[in-house]
Structures are given as C-alpha cells and as structure tokens.
Amino acid sequence: MTPVDQEENDLFVDPQRCIGCRACEAACSECSTHRGVPMIHLEPLDPFESVKTGPTLCMHCDDPACAAVCPADAIKRTEDGIVQSSQKSRCIGCSNCQIACPFGVPKIYKARAQMNKCDMCYDRTSTGLKPMCATVCPSEAIFFGPKSQIESMRKNKANNQFQFGGQKITTKVYVMMDTSEETIDMDVMDFMSSSGLEEKEPWA
Amino acid sequence: MAKLPISEDKIFEQFGPHLKYEPPGGWEKSVEEPDSKVKTHCCFCGQQCGIILKVKDNQVIGFDPWEAFPFNKGKLCPKGVKRYLQGSHPDRLLYPLENRSGVGYERISWDAAYSRVVAEIQRIQNKYGKDHFAMLSGVSLSNEKSYLVGKFARVALQTANLDYNGRLCMVSAGAGNKKAFGIDRAANSWADLLETDLILCAGTNVSECAPITTDYIWKARDTRGAKLIVVDPRITPIARTADLILPVRPGTDSHLFNTILNLMIQAGDVDQQFINEHTVGFEDVKNAVAKYTLDECERITGVPVKSIKTAAEWWGKAKRSFLLHARGIEHHTKGVDNVLSCINLVLATGRIGKVGCGYATITGQGNGQGGREHGHKCDQLPGNRDITNPEHRKYISQVWGIDEKDLPGKGLSAQEIMNEIHDGKIKGLISICFNPLVSLPDSNFTREALEKLEFYAIIDFFMSETACHADIILPGSLHEEDEGTSTSAEGRVIRIQKAVNPPGEAKADGEILLEIARRLGKGKYFDHFKKAEDIFNELRVASKGGTADYFGITYEKIDKNMGVFWPCPDLDHPGTPRLFEGGKFYHSDRKAHFNVVEFKPSADEINSDYPIYLTTGRVIYHYLSGTQTRRIGFLSDQCPDPYMEIHPRLAEKYAIQEGDGVKIISRRGSIELKAKIVKTIRPDTIFVPYHWAGKQSINRVTQRALDPISKIPEFKMSAVRIEKV
Numbered sequence: 001m002t003p004v005d006q007e008e009n010d011l012f013v014d015p016q017r018c019i020g021c022r023a024c025e026a027a028c029s030e031c032s033t034h035r036g037v038p039m040i041h042l043e044p045l046d047p048f049e050s051v052k053t054g055p056t057l058c059m060h061c062d063d064p065a066c067a068a069v070c071p072a073d074a075i076k077r078t079e080d081g082i083v084q085s086s087q088k089s090r091c092i093g094c095s096n097c098q099i100a101c102p103f104g105v106p107k108i109y110k111a112r113a114q115m116n117k118c119d120m121c122y123d124r125t126s127t128g129l130k131p132m133c134a135t136v137c138p139s140e141a142i143f144f145g146p147k148s149q150i151e152s153m154r155k156n157k158a159n160n161q162f163q164f165g166g167q168k169i170t171t172k173v174y175v176m177m178d179t180s181e182e183t184i185d186m187d188v189m190d191f192m193s194s195s196g197l198e199e200k201e202p203w204a
Numbered sequence: 205m206a207k208l209p210i211s212e213d214k215i216f217e218q219f220g221p222h223l224k225y226e227p228p229g230g231w232e233k234s235v236e237e238p239d240s241k242v243k244t245h246c247c248f249c250g251q252q253c254g255i256i257l258k259v260k261d262n263q264v265i266g267f268d269p270w271e272a273f274p275f276n277k278g279k280l281c282p283k284g285v286k287r288y289l290q291g292s293h294p295d296r297l298l299y300p301l302e303n304r305s306g307v308g309y310e311r312i313s314w315d316a317a318y319s320r321v322v323a324e325i326q327r328i329q330n331k332y333g334k335d336h337f338a339m340l341s342g343v344s345l346s347n348e349k350s351y352l353v354g355k356f357a358r359v360a361l362q363t364a365n366l367d368y369n370g371r372l373c374m375v376s377a378g379a380g381n382k383k384a385f386g387i388d389r390a391a392n393s394w395a396d397l398l399e400t401d402l403i404l405c406a407g408t409n410v411s412e413c414a415p416i417t418t419d420y421i422w423k424a425r426d427t428r429g430a431k432l433i434v435v436d437p438r439i440t441p442i443a444r445t446a447d448l449i450l451p452v453r454p455g456t457d458s459h460l461f462n463t464i465l466n467l468m469i470q471a472g473d474v475d476q477q478f479i480n481e482h483t484v485g486f487e488d489v490k491n492a493v494a495k496y497t498l499d500e501c502e503r504i505t506g507v508p509v510k511s512i513k514t515a516a517e518w519w520g521k522a523k524r525s526f527l528l529h530a531r532g533i534e535h536h537t538k539g540v541d542n543v544l545s546c547i548n549l550v551l552a553t554g555r556i557g558k559v560g561c562g563y564a565t566i567t568g569q570g571n572g573q574g575g576r577e578h579g580h581k582c583d584q585l586p587g588n589r590d591i592t593n594p595e596h597r598k599y600i601s602q603v604w605g606i607d608e609k610d611l612p613g614k615g616l617s618a619q620e621i622m623n624e625i626h627d628g629k630i631k632g633l634i635s636i637c638f639n640p641l642v643s644l645p646d647s648n649f650t651r652e653a654l655e656k657l658e659f660y661a662i663i664d665f666f667m668s669e670t671a672c673h674a675d676i677i678l679p680g681s682l683h684e685e686d687e688g689t690s691t692s693a694e695g696r697v698i699r700i701q702k703a704v705n706p707p708g709e710a711k712a713d714g715e716i717l718l719e720i721a722r723r724l725g726k727g728k729y730f731d732h733f734k735k736a737e738d739i740f741n742e743l744r745v746a747s748k749g750g751t752a753d754y755f756g757i758t759y760e761k762i763d764k765n766m767g768v769f770w771p772c773p774d775l776d777h778p779g780t781p782r783l784f785e786g787g788k789f790y791h792s793d794r795k796a797h798f799n800v801v802e803f804k805p806s807a808d809e810i811n812s813d814y815p816i817y818l819t820t821g822r823v824i825y826h827y828l829s830g831t832q833t834r835r836i837g838f839l840s841d842q843c844p845d846p847y848m849e850i851h852p853r854l855a856e857k858y859a860i861q862e863g864d865g866v867k868i869i870s871r872r873g874s875i876e877l878k879a880k881i882v883k884t885i886r887p888d889t890i891f892v893p894y895h896w897a898g899k900q901s902i903n904r905v906t907q908r909a910l911d912p913i914s915k916i917p918e919f920k921m922s923a924v925r926i927e928k929v
Contacts, residue, residue: 017422019411019441021824026282026838030266035231049883051441135269136280138415139422154426 014176020053024133060172066097219667220295225837228292247683250567297679298708338365342637343575346688354579364615376534377565380543386790392562399560407532411441473520478554482787485798524560557784574691587750617915626653642829679710807909814923830895
C-alpha cells in the first residue's frame, strides 16, 4: 500500500520528446521474463513524411477491454491497476485481446502460443525501481514518477482519458499533451464537417 | 604484402560480421545471479554514460542502468544497452593470426607474432628510416592507452608518423578552440545547459549521436522556456520540435554565422564591455562581417531572410545562451573557420564562463577528448603540449627519460599518412583502434594504399575490414577488459573498470604494446608500467603544467566524485566544470581571440555533371565504422544497410520511388543503395550514413580534400549525381 502522504508513481509518455532510438525496446528485451522480445514497440509514425516516432506500451486501462473479451479469463488486473500479461496456463492464443485493445498493444507470440504485453516491470516497480523503459529513455519521453512532479517540470499536461467514439477510456498510464486539449480525440467524425453528410445511412 | 589472402566472402564467412542476439549461455543463463556487477561506462560515444555490467564466469551477461551516475542517471541509448554482447561474440579474435596468401589467416603463437612484428619494424626502419614505419591509433582507447601509444610510437618505434582517428572527428573543433580560447575543451559541463535560455545546435544530430543530451535540452526548454535553434540541412529528430530551423545548404555555415553576427552588431546586440575587457580582434571581425548581407546570405545558404533575422534577434537579445556544434560544421575543408565563426557569435555576446552561458563541441568518440590531449596526435605531446615547442619537448623528454634530440618531431596526419603509403614512401604500419578502410574518405584509394604496404600489423578484437589486409593480427581487448580512465565530452575524467579478462589468448592492448617495446630494446622506458594506474600516474606528471592538466586527478578522487573535470592542477583542486569564469582565457594574454573568417566555397565543385550535394553521418544504431555494432543483432536489425535519404521533389525529378535502387556517382567512385524518400532533407541534398564497408561504403564516394589547419577530410560536402538503377 502507498502511504497516504506519499504520492503514487505513474508512467507518462511524452511523444514529442521521442527521438525514435529504440533504447526502450532494447532494454525491455533484456528482461528475464520475456528474454529477447520487447513488450514496448516503437512506431515510426509517418516515415516518409517526417522523423516523428512514438513508443507504444500498455496503457493499463481502468476497465481493460483485453481482459473483458478474454474467453479464458487469462488477463488479470491487479489491485494497484496493473493489467498483467496473460497467464500462461489459461491463455489459448485466440487473439481476442489483440483485436479488442484500442491502443494496439497485446501481441500473440506464436512460439509460445500466448499473449504477452507490458506489465510495467512488476519485478522492478515492486522493489522500488522504475520500469526499465522509463529508466533508460534518453530523452525522458517515457517518465516514471509522481504526477505532480512531471506537471511541475513540463509545460504540457498529463492526460489519461481517451475518447473512442462514444466511449471514454481511463488509463493508469498518462500521455503528455498540449494544455489546450482536454482529451485526445481519435474519432475522425470529430474532425469532419457535418454538412453534406447524409441523415440516413446510404443503405437504409 | 598487406593484401587479402583469400576472397572477401571467405573471410567474412569465417570472421563475420555475424549477428549475436543472446547473452552468453543464452537467456536461461542470463537470469542467474551474476558473480559481480561492475560500475563502468559505455564504450561508445563521447557522452560516456555510466552503466553497470553484470558478470558471470568471466563473461558479461547483461547490463543494469547506473542511476546514481550524475551525467546520464541510468539513461542509455540502444547501443549502450546491447554493447555487452561484444565480449562473448563468436567473431572475437582469440589468437594471433598470420596472413598466408591463398590459405587465409593461420593461428600462430604470440612469440612468433611478436618476433615477426619486431623483425619487420626493424627491417623497414633500417632500410628506409624510422619515419617510414607509421602508426595509426584511435580514441576509443582509454587515456592510459592513448598515453601509452604516444610514448610507444615516439620512444619505442621512434617514428614521427603517429596519428589517430580523431583526425576524422575532433580536430577542427580542437584547432578552433585553441585559436580562440587557448584551450581545447568544452567550455562548460552539461549542467549549464539546464540553466540556459537559448540553445543553438549547429551541425549536430544530437538525438542520434549524443542521445542523452536531448534530455538536457528538453529540461531547459520545459523548466526555463528555453528556445532551440537548429542549423542543419536535415530535420533531425531534435530539430522536429525546434523553435527555429535553419536548413542550411551544405558547406555554407560560416556565411550564415557571419551574417548573423553582422546583424547583431548593427542592432547593437553585442556586449561591448566584455569585448573590450576580455577579448582581442573584434574590430577586424566587425569589419570583415560588414559585407555579409541578408540577401546574399539567403542566396548562398538557402535559408530564408526572415529566419536569419529571427536567429540574429534571438541570439543577440538572449540573456543566457549555449552553442553546441559537431561534425556537421567541422567536417569541411573550412572546418576550423566554421568553428571560429560560431565562437565569434559566442564571444560577441560575452555569454561564456557564466551560469547557463556556454559553448561546446560535442565529442564524437568515447575518449575523443582525453585521447587527443595525451597521446596519439601527430603534433601533440601529453597535457595538450605542442611537439614543436622546445620547452614542451624538453619537459616530456625528461618525464620519459629520453634525450630530447631522440624525440621525433611533428608527423603527418592520418590522411596524409595514407597518402604517403599510397605514394610508396611509408612502407610499414601498425594500427590499433582504427578502421581506415571504412572511415577514411575515398576508400578505393585507401584499399590501394594498404595493398602497397610491405608490412602491416594490427591490434584489434574483431576482424575489421582493414584488419583483413594485415600481415599479422594481434588479438586485443575490449573496453570492459582493461582498467583505465576516459574523458567525456564535458571534460569529465571518469573511470573505466575492468569487468572481465580478454577471451582465449587475446591480451589487454597495453600488454601487447609493452611487449613489442621490450623486444625493440626499449623496455627500460616502459617496464615500470605494471598496471593501468601506473600509466595514469605518469600521465598526471606528463600533463602537469600543460593546458590539459590532470596532475590533481587520482583514481581514488575520480571514484569518490563520480568524475573530475580537468584542468585539475593539484591534489586539493576540485576540478573545473566551467571554464573561463571571470572572463579569463588560456592564451598568454588571458584574453579570448576573435578570428576573421571569410566564407570560401567547398573543395568539391557542384556543376551540371555533379549537381547534388552529398552529406554523410551516423544513425543511432551504429557507431563509427560499425566494426562493433554491425555484429550486434538488435542494432543491426534496426538499420541493416545504408540508404540514401532524398526529398520527394528531387526524387520525382529522377522518377525515384521509395525503395528504388539508385547509384550515387562522384568524381572518386560510386555506390548503389536503396532510396528512402523523406521530406526532412533539403531537396538539393542527399544523405547516406557511413557505418558500412566495401560496396556499402559511402566513403567510396567522398573526397580526400583536407582542412589546411586541422587536416580533417571534407566528409560533409561532396558533389555527386544520381541515377536510378
């Protein structure tokens, strides 16, 4: 349990700082539990247009879709909000979680016939260490610490609420974003003009 | 000799590069409790990040972040994370090898290897003269090894012709710093970056070549609202969020900086009091830059007038500022000029030697700073002393116990040594920590030169592309296989701890040099070196009184303080993180010197036959000639081959699409690569990373033209044409 007067540490992703170096992947892949396979993924966002990149790691949703759709009940969320990797004894490798996750995080590793994903370095955080990605990240695009600390250090704001169409998802992991935005909209409708759109679906 | 004994393919089949992905013994073993955890530093770039190596059964099995080390606080780039895979790599050279024509490389005993090396050194030097046997070295070596190489070449080989791969790295910056400040070191520790208001990065791909520095820049931006200006022909990762991007045409940097200075002078944005009290030469510079006008600058540099004006206004009016530059402005036939034009901008504002006010060149190689101070530079003696200065010669001769007349004079620089080998004047070569076949420009020329050597011995841990040409290959040690110190880009002297012994019959580099010295009959000058610390203690004395004064630094003091910044002239001295406080510089007049810089065109001419600018550089996954990083699976997988970055507008002109094969042709040679279409490079310029060998080496295309002062080759501007293949 975290003492009341001690603020909890959280994980923050600040994509504008990401330099695309893959130190997070390299370091994550060294973990003794997933040996050589990184649980964090770095995507070049638009390789032909720019040098922008962004790390993708498990956002640890408050109400995780991956766990909700798992037919084998293999994905557990701990009391402190960590959505764990699938349990080897239960996972049937069906890919439901991979399809359901709005952030594209879970991956089925065929060699093990199991879904593995980031569990926020439970082995490290439980002993007072930072997750490995947040420890090595050269630019602090991945940061681990109290929310008040990062908000006092940076101009942008920590956000953990994401709007997917009509559904709002709250996560344990925060994304640093422009202070003018309240939530990160990911529905294209939010950016489209309403004029010209048919009242009725064309097939109706 | 110095020719390949068998085909390149057969050599690579035997010696790699092969890719290693897993720790020694596989992942199963890596989870076992290590025998020890060794706090040391990364073996790669000049930032020298702290890292903990996990050791089991005399092998490095993994890493841990070293969060207590103040520079990087546990942060690492992927090279640092994966470097531990080198030690146990199957490509490691484990025995001395001899080049046998038509057969390959045959294992021989150390005694036979030493005997042949010494016999050939003596034969060549007796027949042609001492200076006809040269030595090439490198600054991935520790301070102790660098010092030892310098002494070995001058005292044991007695050749003037010793130079090093820092000739491809820090020499323009070093020469510029000495001219302006009288000392060659970053003016500040990186701590001053956190306290600054404006950062100007000129020709430095910070995120890929000095990744941890990115965080320092961001912290200044976030906590102080510092602005960032980037001068580069490419929008590098650090540039994409910059407040001002000046995408300068390759080779036109000094025109830009002269124009900015002129605008500042016109606006009255100079610190006249500082200039009067602490500098000389400003009036000459002021007169010289008066003719650098905005319109002309836009025409030459390709940077819009508005951006140049904004840069001048920001730099002129800032309260605190920090200027960083690197090889982008230094790898030119006017590299020293480019550096001086930057320094003029700093001196004119007086923003140096104070909190948050700084200047630094970012050292590229691990020990690029310390290596050039103490050893293997053809014109330098320990302590950053001048080999042509009679007093300096006398002092070092006394420390070394030799007659001053036996101390060789100034030798040739690295490229000039290769030129003389090609000319048939230099007949023999020994090298360590240098892969010139990949890293020197015009590699077809380098290959021809190597094949002309009568004898070539190399000390290396992998079969580098250059090592393939050696007659005798002496298996040496990795960074983690020997004790020592290194000096980071900040000027911080740090400790390299030995984690493991060299594998097989490989030996620590120093041991190899000492045995050759003994067999050359010079043992008495070296026999007191029983361990690395003995060498460091002699280095301390040799550097005493020089500008790079290490006398007050001991191993114990480094360990206790997590590094000590030189100059540190006595044991009670705390070290000097920030130079030039109180406006005191290191010239005999204690003033900083302005230097007039006139813009000159590059050596390679752009014309209708060769209409495109080529510039080269690094990617984050590889280090220098790639001898190490091309053998590490994770790193190589991210960037397995070189490529050509091209803007869609230029690509369209040649009907080139993403992934198409292209041929780049210069006046020296050509290369075939795949195109990568990006909007982040000027449409008159292409970029190719340089970490590969043979047919994949962009240095087949680059030129041997040198800066007249620093002798650095002009890697950053070659005239080329391209063809779709």
